Amino acid sequence: MTRRAVTFATSAVALVAAVVAPSFMSAYALTIATNVLVSAIFAVSLNLVLGYGGLPSLGHAAFFGTGAYVVALLAQRGAGSFALGVTAATVTALLLGLVFGRILLRTHGLYFLMATLAVGEIMRNVAESWRSVTNGGDGLYGIKLPGWLADGRHLYWFLLVALVLVLAAVTVLMRSPFGYSLRAVRDNRNRTSVLGVNPLRVEMTAFVFSAAIAGFAGAMFAYAKAFVSPDVFSLGVSTDGVLMVVLGGPATLLGPVGGALVVQVIRGIGSIYTERWLTILGVLACLVALDPLRHLRRFSQVPKPADTASGAKGVPSAVSVPLSSTAAPNPSPGQIVAMEARGVCKRFGGLQVLSDISLRITAGERRGLIGPNGAGKTTLLNVLSGVIRPDGGRVYLDGRDITTLTPFERARLGVGRTFQIANLFDKNTVRENILFGLLARDGQSLHVARAVRAYDSVQEEASRLLGEWDLRKWEDVSVGILSYGRKRLVEIILAVAQRPKVLLLDEPAAGLSGRETKEIIHTVAALDPRLSLLIVEHDMDLVFSVCDSVTVIADGRVLAEGTGETVRRDRNVTEAYLGMPL
Amino acid sequence: MLLFFLAAGLTLTLGVMRVVNLTHGSFYLLGAYAALEVIGYGSNFFVAALEAAAAMVALGAVVFYLLRLVGADPLRQTLLTLGLVLIVADLALARWGGSPMSVTKPSFLTGLVEIDGFAYPSYRLFIIALGLLLAMTLGVLQRYTLVGAAVRAVADDVEMAGGVGLHAPAIAMATFLSGAALAGVSGAVGGAMIGAYPGADIQVLLFALIIVIVGGMGSLAGSFVGALVVGIVDTLGRVLVPQIGASLMFLLMLLTLILRPQGLFGRAE
Numbered sequence: 074m075t076r077r078a079v080t081f082a083t084s085a086v087a088l089v090a091a092v093v094a095p096s097f098m099s100a101y102a103l104t105i106a107t108n109v110l111v112s113a114i115f116a117v118s119l120n121l122v123l124g125y126g127g128l129p130s131l132g133h134a135a136f137f138g139t140g141a142y143v144v145a146l147l148a149q150r151g152a153g154s155f156a157l158g159v160t161a162a163t164v165t166a167l168l169l170g171l172v173f174g175r176i177l178l179r180t181h182g183l184y185f186l187m188a189t190l191a192v193g194e195i196m197r198n199v200a201e202s203w204r205s206v207t208n209g210g211d212g213l214y215g216i217k218l219p220g221w222l223a224d225g226r227h228l229y230w231f232l233l234v235a236l237v238l239v240l241a242a243v244t245v246l247m248r249s250p251f252g253y254s255l256r257a258v259r260d261n262r263n264r265t266s267v268l269g270v271n272p273l274r275v276e277m278t279a280f281v282f283s284a285a286i287a288g289f290a291g292a293m294f295a296y297a298k299a300f301v302s303p304d305v306f307s308l309g310v311s312t313d314g315v316l317m318v319v320l321g322g323p324a325t326l327l328g329p330v331g332g333a334l335v336v337q338v339i340r341g342i343g344s345i346y347t348e349r350w351l352t353i354l355g356v357l358a359c360l361v362a363l364d365p366l367r368h369l370r371r372f373s374q375v376p377k378p379a380d381t382a383s384g385a386k387g388v389p390s391a392v393s394v395p396l397s398s399t400a401a402p403n404p405s406p407g408q409i410v411a412m413e414a415r416g417v418c419k420r421f422g423g424l425q426v427l428s429d430i431s432l433r434i435t436a437g438e439r440r441g442l443i444g445p446n447g448a449g450k451t452t453l454l455n456v457l458s459g460v461i462r463p464d465g466g467r468v469y470l471d472g473r474d475i476t477t478l479t480p481f482e483r484a485r486l487g488v489g490r491t492f493q494i495a496n497l498f499d500k501n502t503v504r505e506n507i508l509f510g511l512l513a514r515d516g517q518s519l520h521v522a523r524a525v526r527a528y529d530s531v532q533e534e535a536s537r538l539l540g541e542w543d544l545r546k547w548e549d550v551s552v553g554i555l556s557y558g559r560k561r562l563v564e565i566i567l568a569v570a571q572r573p574k575v576l577l578l579d580e581p582a583a584g585l586s587g588r589e590t591k592e593i594i595h596t597v598a599a600l601d602p603r604l605s606l607l608i609v610e611h612d613m614d615l616v617f618s619v620c621d622s623v624t625v626i627a628d629g630r631v632l633a634e635g636t637g638e639t640v641r642r643d644r645n646v647t648e649a650y651l652g653m654p655l
Numbered sequence: 656m657l658l659f660f661l662a663a664g665l666t667l668t669l670g671v672m673r674v675v676n677l678t679h680g681s682f683y684l685l686g687a688y689a690a691l692e693v694i695g696y697g698s699n700f701f702v703a704a705l706e707a708a709a710a711m712v713a714l715g716a717v718v719f720y721l722l723r724l725v726g727a728d729p730l731r732q733t734l735l736t737l738g739l740v741l742i743v744a745d746l747a748l749a750r751w752g753g754s755p756m757s758v759t760k761p762s763f764l765t766g767l768v769e770i771d772g773f774a775y776p777s778y779r780l781f782i783i784a785l786g787l788l789l790a791m792t793l794g795v796l797q798r799y800t801l802v803g804a805a806v807r808a809v810a811d812d813v814e815m816a817g818g819v820g821l822h823a824p825a826i827a828m829a830t831f832l833s834g835a836a837l838a839g840v841s842g843a844v845g846g847a848m849i850g851a852y853p854g855a856d857i858q859v860l861l862f863a864l865i866i867v868i869v870g871g872m873g874s875l876a877g878s879f880v881g882a883l884v885v886g887i888v889d890t891l892g893r894v895l896v897p898q899i900g901a902s903l904m905f906l907l908m909l910l911t912l913i914l915r916p917q918g919l920f921g922r923a924e
Contacts, residue, residue, distance in 0.1 A: 186733065194861060319734050352741070358737055363731075
């Protein structure tokens with residue numbers, strides 16, 4: 074049996090067991106089972122942010138509690154219809170997610186963690202202090218389930234259906250281009266924005282979805298308990314969620330469900346036998362964090378090299394396949410200006426890195442950008458691609474002023490770039506990297522409904538690109554374990570697949586062996602001649618064999634500009650490099 | 656000032672180790688209980704405070720060791736410290752029960768001191784003096800001594816610090832343990848003012864986190880100013896707008912994160 078079949082069979086058995094379970098349960102066991110389901114829905118929602126999105130939230134109780142309070146408040150006012158309560162709770166949490174997401178997602182890492190924690194505590198304080206509405210710490214009662222759910226088993230089955238639906242929704246989301254984007258943003262935020270995807274919007278979408286599901290879970294919690302208190306906002310609720318997700322396995326579909334099962338069962342059974350079940354939970358959390366078995370597991374999981382034999386030999390010849398077979402013969406360097414920098418200045422603290430740099434790249438031109446270390450080459454590239462905003466001067470693309478645009482906006486207008494250090498989505502396969510780039514180009518990165526597998530044209534194009542660049546046999550290998558040279562190759566494909574008008578290459582040959590450099594030279598030379606290139610490089614073979622013209626900068630100023638030959642003879646240039654006139 | 660005590664300890668561990676040490680509040684709580692026990696055996700208040708610090712250093716060493724085992728994943732670090740918080744809170748509840756307890760103040764600090772016609776409890780003045788002393792000591796240490804330079808170097812770039820011959824893990828550990836010691840002392844000192852009770856750990860932790868965010872991670876001056884700002888905002892908030900009272904400092908923190916994410920005295924990354 075394949076792994077897939079095993080997974081499927083296990084899930085089916087588990088589901089059947091879950092469906093028939095209530096018939097064999099005591100009332101107490103059923104309460105625990107209901108808790109498990111509510112927690113599972115909550116944990117799945119958190120997993121969307123925490124696991125798939127890599128955003129460490131300690132304040133997800135804010136949405137859970139909001140859902141619960143919406144139900145309670147509606148019930149207080151007699152508008153207690155179940156459908157209305159659940160819908161209102163979900164929508165309110167969603168809207169709250171929209172507001173909080175905007176604030177919280179401006180922060181990252183530790184700061185995000187603490188900011189989310191603060192948001193949860195704010196909500197708890199509001200619930201506690203705003204007595205006239207929330208009845209403060211005493212909480213709200215009088216939440217009634219409709220008749221058809223009043224039986225505990227019916228509620229259990231309803232929740233089970235809801236959980237399955239939520240899981241199905243998450244599956245669809247994670248197979249869609251949006252799911253790819255979310256993982257891509259998690260793994261390499263900067264890279265996604267250079268590909269033309271707004272990382273903030275991706276995270277925002279995940280956050281809002283997650284908030285809505287958490288709100289639903291909170292609503293169901295209120296119905297199940299018939300009571301809410303400010304505790305639904307407490308740090309404990311959020312941290313329980315984190316424990317469940319990490320225990321079960323972040324960024325897995327069923328992990329959070331398993332985590333919820335373990336935690337709630339320990340809580341339920343533990344509280345019968347001992348008062349110290351919190352200690353047990355704490356020890357469990359520590360064990361999960363320490364994960365004493367992980368070294369063993371890693372050892373048994375050492376990835377098998379896909380095919381070492383051909384990997385060692387390398388594939389220098391095939392990369393010279395032209396990217397676009399329909400390419401017109403190299404047009405004489407046209408007079409249309411593709412990209413232009415005018416009087417760009419940039420200062421870091423007291424250091425003037427760029428002073429008054431102007432640069433003009435015509436359509437189809439291949440320009441080399443060289444200069445001694447510290448001349449400001451990479452800074453200039455960052456200014457052109459929008460990673461850094463200049464202190465003075467303007468940047469134009471096709472005559473349009475793009476100085477104030479963000480990297481992803483520029484990427485959409487046709488500015489592609491590669492990075493000095495291979496900068497890819499290391500945990501994803503080669504194919505997924507390229508798919509992600511293609512989806513980003515087509516503006517489909519945020520589509521949520523259709524599985525990426527169903528985007529036929531994109532899939533075909535990815536296969537074609539992989540074939541042309543002779544990477545077919547590596548397509549299902551994680552980029553992280555590729556050789557450095559191949560990473561550079563994937564990086565260039567990723568940039569070229571964007572069909573940019575101008576491609577900025579930051580030291581494509583840095584750190585490569587002599588043979589790998591030759592491969593890269595072939596590759597770059599074989600690019601579509603209509604594409605304008607700006608190549609920052611120290612390898613002069615590469616620069617002089619690929620570029621039509623060369624700009625030399627030193628100390629943040631343009632030193633010389635012209636064909637390779639004129640630049641080589643320029644006295645200023647030799648002085649800058651050798652420290653003396655020749 | 657008590658807040659500064661707490662935040663100074665936390666900012667050390669956060670800034671230097673980049674670890675969200677959620678056990679900081681637990682150190683406080685245990686510090687308070689430890690002082691209680693020792694005083695119960697007839698010990699002097701100041702000796703008790705020192706012993707509380709020593710106990711927290713020992714416990715801190717265990718936590719530090721566990722954190723090292725966990726590795727660099729912030730999620731796992733958070734989970735570990737979270738688990739420890741649960742364990743400590745639960746065991747403390749079992750040992751000392753649920754009702755608030757107060758550390759006995761030294762007898763010569765129980766009275767009032769009259770300044771300018773107003774009467775101040777002498778114990779509060781003592782805390783203020785202690786806080787100022789600590790601020791100055793730490794400030795001088797960090798800015799002017801080799802130890803301070805080493806700590807700052809490790810905070811800036813662990814690998815490079817190792818490269819120039821600093822024993823980075825030892826320095827990180829020393830910093831972490833100092834943080835734990837500070838939390839222990841503040842437990843003893845604060846336990847005499849606000850008491851020790853279940854839930855104090857989380858409350859104290861939240862205060863310290865907010866101050867560190869407002870002031871800027873790893874910055875002592877930031878913690879000092881942050882503690883003042885948060886203390887004033889919180890007190891005024893509770894008096895002026897009791898409805899939202901406690902939320903006010905969280906709002907302050909959110910505002911800081913939006914307007915100046917690195918904190919008042921933090922460096923941009």
